[in-house]
Amino acid sequence: MHETDALAKTNRINMLFDFYETLLTEKQQTFLKYYFHDDYSLGEIAAEFDISRQAVYEHVKRAEAVLESCESKLQLLAKHEAAERWLAKLDQMAERIAGDSDMRAELLAIAQGLRGEGGSAT
Incomplete structure (x- = not known):
């Protein structure tokens, strides 16, 4: 992914998070904050929570999908x-x-x- 695309994605996810945060599980909220807002790597988050990098990735991807689904229905952003x-x-x-x-x-x-x-x- 190009650096500009990555920044645009991060900005979009952060904006969607502002609108739909409460619709995510607590774990999804935490991992998205770490990954997109605080710029932690998947490995750093995995080490912090003593889980696999793959598990963190799956939580982040699932949370992104929930945010995008909410936006497609509600169009708040x-x-x-x-x-x-x-x-x-x-x-x-x-x-x-x-x-x-x-x-x-x-x-x-x-x-x-x-x-x-x-x-x-x-």
Whole structure:
């Protein structure tokens, strides 16, 4: 696997883990954290838990499959990424409105609200 592909996979698994962590077994959660978040090797995890490298590999692969299955059904990551793209467009539009400072401020406030950074809408 190419280094860029490996990084993209790690980022994807970490994002999926953020959304679906609680749907994994405790052991799957632990092994994924060690492997993808903390960058432990399969051998290091196996030594830490006194099990075979193959057993760690199987737990990690099964956990990845659960995460991908959840995403294919619920699409939380895809929806999050789409929302981020729309928020970026909203930010860009707000920055382009130079002459109407009230509208610019309102667009920025909407973007903040959608990100959960602002108070309630008026």
